[in-house]
Amino acid sequence: MPLYLHDIPLDKAKAALKEALKNADLWRVLATEFIPLDENALGRVLSEPIWAKVSSPHYHASAMDGFAVRAKDTAGATLTAPLTLQIGEQAQYVDTGDPLPEEFNAVIMIEETEALDADGEITPAIREPKEIRIRAAVAPWKHVRPLGEDIVATQLVLPAGHILRPADLGAIAASGHIEIPVSRKPRVAILPTGTELVEIGSELKRGDILEYNSLVLAAQIKKWGGVATRFSITVDDFELISQRVAEAAQNHDLILLNAGSSAGAEDFSSSVVEKLGTLLVHGIAVRPGHPVIIGMLPKLPNGESLIPIIGMPGYPVSAALTGEIFVEELMARWTGRARFELDTIKATLTRKTTSPAGDDDYIRMAVGRVGERMLAAPLSRGAGVISSLVRADGLAVMPRGTQGAEAGDEVDIHLYRTRAELEKTIFCIGSHDMTLDLIAQFLSEKDRRLISSNVGSLGGLVALKRGEAHLAGSHLLDPETGIYNDSYIAKYLANQRVRQVLLVNREQGLLTLRGNPKNVKGLEDVASSGIQFVNRQRGAGTRVLLDYHLNLKGIATKQVLGYSNEEYTHLGVAAAVASGRVDCGLGISAAAQALDLDFLPLFHERYELIIPEIYFESELLAPLFEVIESKVFRDTVSEMPGYEFGEK
């Protein structure tokens, strides 16, 4: 009877897989292979302990350049009462590393001797004196490296399961080995399936989905010590998929069957597993990643042993996290190493985060230190947003049985980065501008990371008030004074001393499709019937700008069709226009250029960085100002349409 489970808890799913592997005698190191002792052994895992075959040094060796002596012959020598030793009888020259002649038991450093010639005169011909004069006694075994000082034959040099580092290779060599027993690399077949999938680099038509899950999974396998075979895409055809899986079952240790995201793809996977072997798990209560399938197939051609198969979800974040949760552990067991554990720190959550109580929920987080606090800001939850994994500094796990956490709660973050990297992270929260991407790029060359989170100008000031950012981009126009930012800062940051740094003056205007098919000529047209507009969110500087000019022109917001239709970035507005979903939106020229739109310039505005005094002078932010002042940055921005560097 197959054990058939649906959306079971993660720990039960793991236990089911482990149990099946144990029953199949696959919960162990797969096999040993002997490899040459060279630099390619780096990162391989010892499958057997290394016991020393020889000692190192394998003889008593001089640790210095000097003269081997008998300690007792030196007794009594002092600065004022030197002793003279005959070369040959009482002393013998040795280089560092030379064997200590058997009749001697100590070495006097050459710097502490005077070489004498046959007449007893000091001679510079230090290597062939007749005798030497010494002015201090030496203790037995002084400046001698005794046999086995480093390694004694038969001792344990390294245990099985150890991941080889450079110095380890030296110690293995020193202990007399010329090859190393390591665990064979697990072989993993990765089969992407889905009729809608196209190979990387294809010309894209609507509905085509680039197949890169197999690339991410293959890189994970490589990172974790295995070797991946990437199969080409198989369309959604039960027989074809069955054939490919059967093929993969011949020469591999694990099959990852990656379902496309289309409906029924998951069912294809489970049906194939049921047809060819045993379905153990069908769906796991983990987010992202629900539709995970686990089964065991007979290993072809003879079917005497078994091979596990994991049906991976189609969404890229789900697939990658399923790799981290299931596949890394298998690679660890099969190579005999300990699991790669992420370093964990505590951080303060910047936003309330909800989570379904029935699932183990893995939430990607941006993490960094602002002032005294280590902060964690949740990133996009979308399972299709691979860039959220790229931007993630770590994961928070909201376990089954909890419904999330409140802003201000302390949560454990499993880090993708080192703590040192977190200390070099600059948090910029506020209005979005394309030049922030440029700054991020230039900062990366100066050992800093810029994380910019786009919540609009006002959101940025609020983040500064809460101590959740090092700086905020802002272009908030005061409708009464016509001055940017000042009055808002006075209102929202009354208790903080901040600096305002002009980043750029930039043009705002209307974005339309190429050729401006609806013939939008200005704000008046936006208010005319039939024109679908897309707005920015409340608190965005661009929205304040719109409101200001609508007001000047006496246009009511309700006259604007789509006024309540909100996007969070300039590029979001541009994408909405480019897709044909709306006819126009207010934004910056660079966004229009990015998505090949027309741009109708309307206003100039001042885009400033608002920086609390305490960070303005910090070592953390110093490289930011270097970038902003640099010629290469200013030249690059000047080439972007709609930007200029005005008076400060």
Place this chain on the structure above:
Amino acid sequence: MPLYLHDIPLDKAKAALKEALKNADLWRVLATEFIPLDENALGRVLSEPIWAKVSSPHYHASAMDGFAVRAKDTAGATLTAPLTLQIGEQAQYVDTGDPLPEEFNAVIMIEETEALDADGEITPAIREPKEIRIRAAVAPWKHVRPLGEDIVATQLVLPAGHILRPADLGAIAASGHIEIPVSRKPRVAILPTGTELVEIGSELKRGDILEYNSLVLAAQIKKWGGVATRFSITVDDFELISQRVAEAAQNHDLILLNAGSSAGAEDFSSSVVEKLGTLLVHGIAVRPGHPVIIGMLPKLPNGESLIPIIGMPGYPVSAALTGEIFVEELMARWTGRARFELDTIKATLTRKTTSPAGDDDYIRMAVGRVGERMLAAPLSRGAGVISSLVRADGLAVMPRGTQGAEAGDEVDIHLYRTRAELEKTIFCIGSHDMTLDLIAQFLSEKDRRLISSNVGSLGGLVALKRGEAHLAGSHLLDPETGIYNDSYIAKYLANQRVRQVLLVNREQGLLTLRGNPKNVKGLEDVASSGIQFVNRQRGAGTRVLLDYHLNLKGIATKQVLGYSNEEYTHLGVAAAVASGRVDCGLGISAAAQALDLDFLPLFHERYELIIPEIYFESELLAPLFEVIESKVFRDTVSEMPGYEFGEK
């Protein structure tokens, strides 16, 4: 005029190298190469930023399997007042990932619809119904992944200098790339020189030194992102070395010239550099590693550009640390990545550590948590002891101008291991027994690390008293009662509750050369003239045993020639005998077997593990008891001569 510096401070040496590289226009990313976007890109460093060429998704995509609808058509639908939508006109089936048809702006999940046939009856044929019934309204853009949700064309995907991880490869693919601009791997020539050197695997004669520095350096280069060329050994011949260096200067970016440890080898290196180019630095005030040489050579064949050369010290620890200090930084600069920085923690020093005030001193440390404290115990300082680098959990740096630190001082440790690994470390300080190596091996399979430090039985009890170990191996005989350990524990650990666990009963006896050439038959012979003995250090259980039996036999310690000649382990005693330095010593049978000695059994003794109550029940130590109780451990020990498991 060449800048010629001798034993200069580390920061000056680094500055000199950096300056020379800047002048030669070599302080930069060496070059870009384009590589295919596949899993072999893992770990490579981006030499240019990745800007998105396409958006992802590149169309508005359904995020669910269901029906695309116009949100306004669904207004008013409730549980009790459902609405019916016509397929085609008002709704259209979409799979996850399908493009949203242009006339629609939201998706209703299939689970939230009822499919109706032509007669208005509910039908299970869900993919081809005539109409659907819905019982809830949807908001615009519900269950839609808008164009650019993940990545918007033109945005920064990854900055230059980024080290590629699995998910990054997915994001690069999603943004429309098929190849990646990465920095070319620096090519490093490694030239071992020294007449006394022999290749790994050679049959060893006295005076031969295994050449494995080139192996360690090559593995470092690989780890840091370069490609190493290992030259074969060159004997100490000025012309030959010059030729090989000139050869290496043609096709590489860096030459590492590794001097043998013999006298004058260092001078060969500096002379070769002076002959072929410019010597910048000759000796650096850093420990271990003093004789580091830095220079610049003309890059052959045309000599239009330059190539740096670093003369590496001959001692293996010095060579490896010189790599970490100088070469890693070059690899970082040349590939454009940030430096690999070690995580740093604070730990309490267990022993006073002296350091020359003139040097930056890098001290290898064993690090782990005992109770509430993170402890750092200095390892061997010998520059020839590569096993100290293998055993090191981290480095403490005693900077120039300080003379070390006191026991109990808090020091910064730069970690070679993760913090999680440190939490799994069991510190065993005390008497040495060969079975501890075996336990270490078996423990490594159970996610624990055993670090055993051999300071003798009494030293172990003192370490427990100071809270510096989780357990101690002890075999201290009370001469008055004939009982092991109890009276010592009562005296030294009066305020602690400890458990005594019998590990083994073992034989102690006299170790002599094969054939027992001096015909030593018992303790009486040890006291006879002409027999050179080697003792264990004060506080060692073996020494107490010796004293006990000497006393029983009425032999005075001064009758034993070499009584004050101390070794710290059984293997140390065995090595002293094997080398012919002494005639015999008291030790365990396993040590005799290890170095192929004769063993004359004399006494049995009880070897116990002394474990404070608080650790006895801990999760940390649980696997230790599993090992000790395991059949495989007991079987393995039983096969070792001189061991038996007695009554507990």
